[in-house]
Amino acid sequence: MSAEPLPNENIKPLTVRRPRAVAPAAAPTSPMDIVRAALATGDVELYREAVVLAKEMDALAARKAFDVAMADAKAEIPVIKKNRRVGFDHKSGGDRTEYSHEDMAEIARTVDPILSRYGLSYRFRVSSEINAPVRVTCVVSHRDGHFEETTLTGGRDDSGKKNAIQQVGSTITYLQRYTLKAALGLAASADDDGRASEQPAEEATYTPPPGSISADQVAFIRDELEAKGASETAFLGWAKQKRIEDIPATHFGACVNALAKFRKA
Structure with missing residues (x-):
C-alpha cells in the first residue's frame, strides 16, 4: 500500500476570476439624446424617426x-x-x-x-x-x-x-x-x-345653461350694442334668445359679425 504524496507548499490554489458586470448603457433622457443615439446607429430611417419624435417631445414640453x-x-x-x-x-x-x-x-x-x-x-x-x-x-x-x-x-x-x-x-x-x-x-x-345695484337679485345670480358664451363674450356683445346705441331687445330677437348669457358659444362668431349690422334703435 503506497503512501499519499505530501502536498507541495509552493503550489498556490487556483483563483477563479468572475467577469466584471458591465453596467447597461444609460437610456436617452432628452430629445437630443434620442437623436444622437439614432445617429450613432448609422440607420438613416431611424434617425429621421428620432428627429420627428424629438420635435414632438419638445412641443409637448413647451405646451406644458x-x-x-x-x-x-x-x-x-x-x-x-x-x-x-x-x-x-x-x-x-x-x-x-x-x-x-x-x-x-x-x-x-x-x-x-x-x-x-x-x-x-x-x-x-x-x-x-x-x-x-x-x-x-x-x-x-x-x-x-x-x-x-x-x-x-x-x-x-x-x-x-x-x-x-x-x-x-x-x-x-x-x-x-x-x-x-x-x-x-x-x-x-x-x-x-350704479345700474347693477338696481337689478333684481335673480339677475345677479343667474346661471346660464351649459355651453353658453363666456362672461367676457357677454360683455363684448353688450359693450358693442351700447357703443352703437343699438337695441339689446332687437339683438336678442335676432339671436332667438331671452338673454345674451344664453347664447350658445358656437354662435359667438356669427353674433360678432351680426353686430356690425345693428344700428341705433
Missing part, C-alpha cells in the same frame, strides 16, 4: 410650460379697472351714447409685468381688406416656443363722426382689447353708474 406659466400668471392678474368714459353724438342727431371701458394702456399696465415674469408675451396680427370685416388675432407666446391665437372680427366702427381711417382704427383698437382679454381670460370691473 405654457400652461403652467398661464396658470401662474392668471392667478396674479387682478381685475382690470375701467378707466375711460367715452361719449359721442349719433349721426342722426339728438341722442348720445356714453359708456365706460378699460383702454389698452390700462390693460397693458396691469398684465405686462406679470406676463413677463412668467416668460409670456403677446402680439397682434391685423387684416383689414376692402369691403371686408376687420380681423384681429392676438398671439400669446411663451419663451419655450409654444403659442396660442385668439381671433375676432368686426365691422368698421362708424359711430360718431369718424372718417374711414378712424373707423378702421377704432375697430382695431376695440378688437385688440377683446382678443387679449379673451386670450388671457381677463375680467373687467363693473362701472355702470
Whole structure:
C-alpha cells in the first residue's frame, strides 16, 4: 500500500476570476439624446424617426410650460379697472351714447409685468381688406416656443363722426382689447353708474345653461350694442334668445359679425 504524496507548499490554489458586470448603457433622457443615439446607429430611417419624435417631445414640453406659466400668471392678474368714459353724438342727431371701458394702456399696465415674469408675451396680427370685416388675432407666446391665437372680427366702427381711417382704427383698437382679454381670460370691473345695484337679485345670480358664451363674450356683445346705441331687445330677437348669457358659444362668431349690422334703435 503506497503512501499519499505530501502536498507541495509552493503550489498556490487556483483563483477563479468572475467577469466584471458591465453596467447597461444609460437610456436617452432628452430629445437630443434620442437623436444622437439614432445617429450613432448609422440607420438613416431611424434617425429621421428620432428627429420627428424629438420635435414632438419638445412641443409637448413647451405646451406644458405654457400652461403652467398661464396658470401662474392668471392667478396674479387682478381685475382690470375701467378707466375711460367715452361719449359721442349719433349721426342722426339728438341722442348720445356714453359708456365706460378699460383702454389698452390700462390693460397693458396691469398684465405686462406679470406676463413677463412668467416668460409670456403677446402680439397682434391685423387684416383689414376692402369691403371686408376687420380681423384681429392676438398671439400669446411663451419663451419655450409654444403659442396660442385668439381671433375676432368686426365691422368698421362708424359711430360718431369718424372718417374711414378712424373707423378702421377704432375697430382695431376695440378688437385688440377683446382678443387679449379673451386670450388671457381677463375680467373687467363693473362701472355702470350704479345700474347693477338696481337689478333684481335673480339677475345677479343667474346661471346660464351649459355651453353658453363666456362672461367676457357677454360683455363684448353688450359693450358693442351700447357703443352703437343699438337695441339689446332687437339683438336678442335676432339671436332667438331671452338673454345674451344664453347664447350658445358656437354662435359667438356669427353674433360678432351680426353686430356690425345693428344700428341705433
